[in-house]
Amino acid sequence: MSREIALAARPEGLPRESDFELRESEDASPSDGEVLVRNVLVSVDPYMRGRMTGVRTYVAGYDVGDPIDGLALGRVVDSCDEQFAPGDWVVSRLGWCEQGVAAGKRLRKVDTALGPPSTALGVLGFPGFTAWIGLVEIGRVKPGETIYVSGAAGAVGSAAAQIARLKGLRVIGSAGTPEKVDWLRSLGVEAFDYHATRPRDALMDGIDAYFDNVGGEQLEAALSALRPNGRVIACGAISRYNDARAEPGPRNLFLMVTKRLRLEGFIIFDHYARFPEFLAEVAPWVRDGKLQYRETIVDGIENVPAAFAGLFRGENVGKMLVRVGPD
Amino acid sequence: MSREIALAARPEGLPRESDFELRESEDASPSDGEVLVRNVLVSVDPYMRGRMTGVRTYVAGYDVGDPIDGLALGRVVDSCDEQFAPGDWVVSRLGWCEQGVAAGKRLRKVDTALGPPSTALGVLGFPGFTAWIGLVEIGRVKPGETIYVSGAAGAVGSAAAQIARLKGLRVIGSAGTPEKVDWLRSLGVEAFDYHATRPRDALMDGIDAYFDNVGGEQLEAALSALRPNGRVIACGAISRYNDARAEPGPRNLFLMVTKRLRLEGFIIFDHYARFPEFLAEVAPWVRDGKLQYRETIVDGIENVPAAFAGLFRGENVGKMLVRVGPD
Numbered sequence: 001m002s003r004e005i006a007l008a009a010r011p012e013g014l015p016r017e018s019d020f021e022l023r024e025s026e027d028a029s030p031s032d033g034e035v036l037v038r039n040v041l042v043s044v045d046p047y048m049r050g051r052m053t054g055v056r057t058y059v060a061g062y063d064v065g066d067p068i069d070g071l072a073l074g075r076v077v078d079s080c081d082e083q084f085a086p087g088d089w090v091v092s093r094l095g096w097c098e099q100g101v102a103a104g105k106r107l108r109k110v111d112t113a114l115g116p117p118s119t120a121l122g123v124l125g126f127p128g129f130t131a132w133i134g135l136v137e138i139g140r141v142k143p144g145e146t147i148y149v150s151g152a153a154g155a156v157g158s159a160a161a162q163i164a165r166l167k168g169l170r171v172i173g174s175a176g177t178p179e180k181v182d183w184l185r186s187l188g189v190e191a192f193d194y195h196a197t198r199p200r201d202a203l204m205d206g207i208d209a210y211f212d213n214v215g216g217e218q219l220e221a222a223l224s225a226l227r228p229n230g231r232v233i234a235c236g237a238i239s240r241y242n243d244a245r246a247e248p249g250p251r252n253l254f255l256m257v258t259k260r261l262r263l264e265g266f267i268i269f270d271h272y273a274r275f276p277e278f279l280a281e282v283a284p285w286v287r288d289g290k291l292q293y294r295e296t297i298v299d300g301i302e303n304v305p306a307a308f309a310g311l312f313r314g315e316n317v318g319k320m321l322v323r324v325g326p327d
Numbered sequence: 328m329s330r331e332i333a334l335a336a337r338p339e340g341l342p343r344e345s346d347f348e349l350r351e352s353e354d355a356s357p358s359d360g361e362v363l364v365r366n367v368l369v370s371v372d373p374y375m376r377g378r379m380t381g382v383r384t385y386v387a388g389y390d391v392g393d394p395i396d397g398l399a400l401g402r403v404v405d406s407c408d409e410q411f412a413p414g415d416w417v418v419s420r421l422g423w424c425e426q427g428v429a430a431g432k433r434l435r436k437v438d439t440a441l442g443p444p445s446t447a448l449g450v451l452g453f454p455g456f457t458a459w460i461g462l463v464e465i466g467r468v469k470p471g472e473t474i475y476v477s478g479a480a481g482a483v484g485s486a487a488a489q490i491a492r493l494k495g496l497r498v499i500g501s502a503g504t505p506e507k508v509d510w511l512r513s514l515g516v517e518a519f520d521y522h523a524t525r526p527r528d529a530l531m532d533g534i535d536a537y538f539d540n541v542g543g544e545q546l547e548a549a550l551s552a553l554r555p556n557g558r559v560i561a562c563g564a565i566s567r568y569n570d571a572r573a574e575p576g577p578r579n580l581f582l583m584v585t586k587r588l589r590l591e592g593f594i595i596f597d598h599y600a601r602f603p604e605f606l607a608e609v610a611p612w613v614r615d616g617k618l619q620y621r622e623t624i625v626d627g628i629e630n631v632p633a634a635f636a637g638l639f640r641g642e643n644v645g646k647m648l649v650r651v652g653p654d
Contacts, residue, residue: 234583256591258592262589265587265589267584
């Protein structure tokens with residue numbers, strides 16, 4: 001017997017506990033090519049909010065009654081795929097559950113020589129990879145440039161800010177608490193608290209690129225601050241995901257023309273072919289302590305909905321994870 | 328004695344006659360390397376509206392009292408530059424005046440073998456070049472794709488719509504009068520009148536690229552209609568140039584992320600190195616009648632301000648020009 005979390009109702013605004021249901025799931029055994037995985041840590045990610053509205057975007061939406069699939073880290077219990085053996089650490093898309101069966105070809109084995117297994121959901125997983133692809137492939141950043149990263153203390157933002165530093169950029173970052181700002185400053189980021197300082201004031205010197213995790217007012221300020229040929233790496237818009245209705249966009253979008261700007265969105269799943277290249281560059285930085293990471297770990301599968309909602313209140317520093325089982 | 332038009336006041340909203348002054352200009356003689364040019368046709372262009380607000384963008388703004396410089400077609404009267412001889416047709420930046428002196432290196436000699444000289448301000452000049460660069464370099468359009476062109480009966484739009492057709496795309500175009508729609512349909516464009524049909528309804532099949540000359544509501548509709556990996560060629564926003572204050576942007580900008588869209592602005596002056604390549608591809612189409620063009624020619628330098636204001640009321644079909652002297 002194991003437990004899973006399902007969508008009980010479509011959230012309106014900030015997700016509430018009552019939008020989710022903790023229930024027992026059917027135990028299953030792996031068939032040919034499948035693997036039984038016991039989850040250790042499950043990931044809560046801002047993009048999942050969009051899936052709960054029922055609109056299909058780049059991934060299917062969740063319907064009411066559906067279990068919440070998504071990224072999770074676990075250990076192999078039983079395997080009918082010769083690529084995996086009991087005890088292996090794997091990243092799956094099993095989501096918010098204690099255990100489940102997945103096709104072996106949909107699992108990624110974690111190389112524990114690279115770092116603690118939890119990093120496979122954070123700095124050495126999709127959040128770090130998203131930061132790297134955003135900078136390298138979408139933003140095509142160059143040494144000596146100045147980049148602004150919003151949500152810079154989050155899982156993607158903190159990786160983006162530090163990778164940009166390591167690549168020779170000047171980095172300005174925003175975050176929502178003094179603690180986060182202090183951490184970012186210790187990493188060499190020119191950080192400011194957006195509750196105390198307006199983004200437009202923090203960006204007075206001008207920027208060459210903007211790594212947007214937030215949208216809204218910060219995007220408008222960044223468009224004003226961008227220099228000619230500047231780029232917006234459109235990664236996320238966490239300030240908007242809980243809007244009951246679509247709010248208007250930036251008033252200064254025409255600056256895209258007059259300053260020859262480029263704004264480009266991307267979805268990390270399209271770029272998976274470059275994951276090995278990412279690991280080869282970034283894992284040594286993590287191992288050598290040049291790229292730091294933080295995790296906010298909440299305990300117990302019953303607390304997954306609260307942890308998820310906490311993302312939108314900025315309760316995480318670095319990657320938000322929920323522990324649903326022992327290592 | 329010759330005449331020129333100067334900025335008398337900064338326009339508020341739609342430019343009025345009283346914002347301009349027709350005055351006599353000082354006659355000048357060319358010094359070494361300079362050329363005296365008598366204007367035949369002067370160009371009125373939407374981008375000039377932005378220069379009248381006094382904000383420096385990619386070109387200097389006009390100050391009150393300044394003569395209005397800009398593109399003009401004329402003939403050489405007297406030359407102290409061996410590259411030019413009396414009678415040569417040249418494109419200059421002398422702007423809204425009957426004659427003036429320019430440095431030879433700032434003039435482009437018109438090859439009258441390519442077409443009537445007036446085309447050097449239209450389909451074989453910057454408007455046509457803007458359309459071509461937008462499609463080839465910014466939008467990177469491919470045969471079989473569908474593109475939407477707003478302002479499709481304008482100087483840039485009509486060239487963009489036809490070049491896209493010649494490159495094997497399906498083309499949807501919007502315009503503001505039945506006459507314009509008829510013309511576009513005769514060119515193989517699926518044209519609609521945006522007063523009668525909402526852009527979102529005209530774009531129900533989906534599009535791969537959007538050539539934006541208009542901004543505002545049409546941009547919002549195009550973002551909704553774009554397929555994954557779609558592109559917005561951000562060329563202009565004529566619907567917004569006379570706004571007293573900046574209006575909000577599209578409500579659906581987050582589609583840039585979920586559909587991995589790219590929105591890129593450009594300024595044609597940055598791309599001048601490719602002008603010969605443009606002429607080599609497009610001039611034969613014009614010569615062979617595969618690419619058609621229209622001109623709306625107003626007579627008399629005193630009517631330049633009215634012609635300019637007419638751009639924003641859609642009074643032009645194709646390129647709007649003002650004749651200020653005989654051929």
